[in-house]
Amino acid sequence: MTSPIPLESLLPNRTAPQGISAGNGNGTGLLNGNGLQPHHPNGNGRRISEIDLPIGPPLPVAPSFDELDLGSPRGMWSKKARLLKAFLLGRPVWVTWQVTYNCNYGCSFCTYWQNDFKPHEENSLEDFRIGAEKLSELGSLIVSLAGGEPMLRRDIHQIVDILARDHFPYLTTSGSGMTTKRARQLWEAGLWGCSVSIDYANPDKHAEHRGVKFAFERALKAIEQLMEARTDHRYQRVQIISVLTDDNLAEMPKLCNLARELGVYWQVQPYSVMKTGNEKQRHLRGATEVLMDLKERYPETFHTNRLYLERFDEAVNDGIDGCIAGRAMFNIDNQMVASKCVEFNTTEPCGNLRELSMDEVLASLHAAHERNTCTACWYSCRGETEVLYEPRGFLNSMHSFLWQSRRQPDGKGAQGD
Numbered sequence: 001m002t003s004p005i006p007l008e009s010l011l012p013n014r015t016a017p018q019g020i021s022a023g024n025g026n027g028t029g030l031l032n033g034n035g036l037q038p039h040h041p042n043g044n045g046r047r048i049s050e051i052d053l054p055i056g057p058p059l060p061v062a063p064s065f066d067e068l069d070l071g072s073p074r075g076m077w078s079k080k081a082r083l084l085k086a087f088l089l090g091r092p093v094w095v096t097w098q099v100t101y102n103c104n105y106g107c108s109f110c111t112y113w114q115n116d117f118k119p120h121e122e123n124s125l126e127d128f129r130i131g132a133e134k135l136s137e138l139g140s141l142i143v144s145l146a147g148g149e150p151m152l153r154r155d156i157h158q159i160v161d162i163l164a165r166d167h168f169p170y171l172t173t174s175g176s177g178m179t180t181k182r183a184r185q186l187w188e189a190g191l192w193g194c195s196v197s198i199d200y201a202n203p204d205k206h207a208e209h210r211g212v213k214f215a216f217e218r219a220l221k222a223i224e225q226l227m228e229a230r231t232d233h234r235y236q237r238v239q240i241i242s243v244l245t246d247d248n249l250a251e252m253p254k255l256c257n258l259a260r261e262l263g264v265y266w267q268v269q270p271y272s273v274m275k276t277g278n279e280k281q282r283h284l285r286g287a288t289e290v291l292m293d294l295k296e297r298y299p300e301t302f303h304t305n306r307l308y309l310e311r312f313d314e315a316v317n318d319g320i321d322g323c324i325a326g327r328a329m330f331n332i333d334n335q336m337v338a339s340k341c342v343e344f345n346t347t348e349p350c351g352n353l354r355e356l357s358m359d360e361v362l363a364s365l366h367a368a369h370e371r372n373t374c375t376a377c378w379y380s381c382r383g384e385t386e387v388l389y390e391p392r393g394f395l396n397s398m399h400s401f402l403w404q405s406r407r408q409p410d411g412k413g414a415q416g417d
């Protein structure tokens with residue numbers, strides 16, 4: 001299936017689409033929905049056109065990839081055994097790693113696009129090597145590479161390569177900056193799966209919400225490129241990930257259907273007020289019913305854990321106690337600071353992995369976990385990890401991950417294919 005990108009999207013310095021300033025979900029009436037830099041052509045206030053990508057660190061930041069002292073990659077089953085062992089021993093199994101805090105989009109539910117980090121201010125490849133080795137002391141972990149926009153880093157495939165030696169790297173992207181060549185580099189480097197963000201099946205609505213023209217078309221193109229470039233259909237997964245906000249519950253069936261048509265998985269997580277402080281963008285009630293119905297009807301496409309979905313309304317309206325952040329999952333930011341989750345890297349840092357041992361950082365994370373009373377989010381990194389510790393949740397997710405029993409919905413990729 002071919003998804004054309006409109007030719008205008010390849011031109012720099014585009015003007016904002018008509019009417020994009022209205023209805024951005026927080027009542028400000030501003031282009032990017034968060035009340036800052038309202039007149040920028042692509043909504044992020046920094047005059048960066050998507051076509052200039054990648055704009056990440058002007059490499060090399062020494063040492064180069066070839067100069068790194070990297071060990072041999074482990075085999076898939078060795079990594080899976082180490083992940084299972086980490087899980088059984090109660091160690092962290094999920095790490096989110098913000099590879100950059102820069103972003104070229106201007107989403108209404110996020111403020112990261114305001115950042116302007118310089119290359120030397122963010123993690124180098126040597127930092128990733130150090131971090132990957134220290135994580136390896138815990139086992140082989142699922143490492144979710146996020147941002148910011150990870151594709152802004154020219155060296156993202158090398159970051160994946162470093163992490164894939166011992167771990168299972170996943171990537172989340174808006175789709176911006178993806179090409180077939182880069183997709184292939186990522187898969188060849190050992191990427192395990194890639195999530196592309198789409199929040200509305202209506203292209204104009206998605207672009208408005210993301211603050212960038214043709215965000216929808218670019219996301220579709222990225223999915224197509226990722227699917228085409230796969231090198232091992234047994235495990236390389238592509239999926240659409242959607243953020244549920246106050247005005248897109250009715251879009252969910254359409255998004256699930258879009259994923260089915262594209263032959264990819266679909267996953268959903270609720271918006272959290274932690275990013276912008278804007279309460280109005282929360283969906284209120286009714287999500288659980290809609291999502292459970294979709295899960296029943298399209299289990300092959302809808303990849304989100306059933307137990308996690310069951311608690312959407314409760315999480316958003318009442319909050320769910322007992323967050324596992326700092327225990328079963330944690331975050332590493334773009335300067336190697338570990339924290340219990342992505343929202344606490346500056347307010348409650350738990351040590352820098354450049355300087356401290358894994359044991360020291362882990363002790364600090366455990367202490368943060370013990371005193372944690374936060375119920376602010378039901379992000380997938382929290383919720384999908386948390387439900388693994390219930391038998392039904394484990395069977396739903398970890399089982400299929402470890403034994404790869406699920407097919408990519410395009411029909412390719414069952415175990416033994």
Ligand code: SF4
Pocket residue numbers: 103104105106107109110111112113147148149174
């Ligand atoms: S949600 Fe993602 S794509 Fe949007 S501004 Fe934030 S980091 Fe960028």
Ligand code: SF4
Pocket residue numbers: 274323324325340341342343372374375376377378379382
């Ligand atoms: S509920 Fe947990 S994962 Fe979510 S923001 Fe709070 S501490 Fe972080």
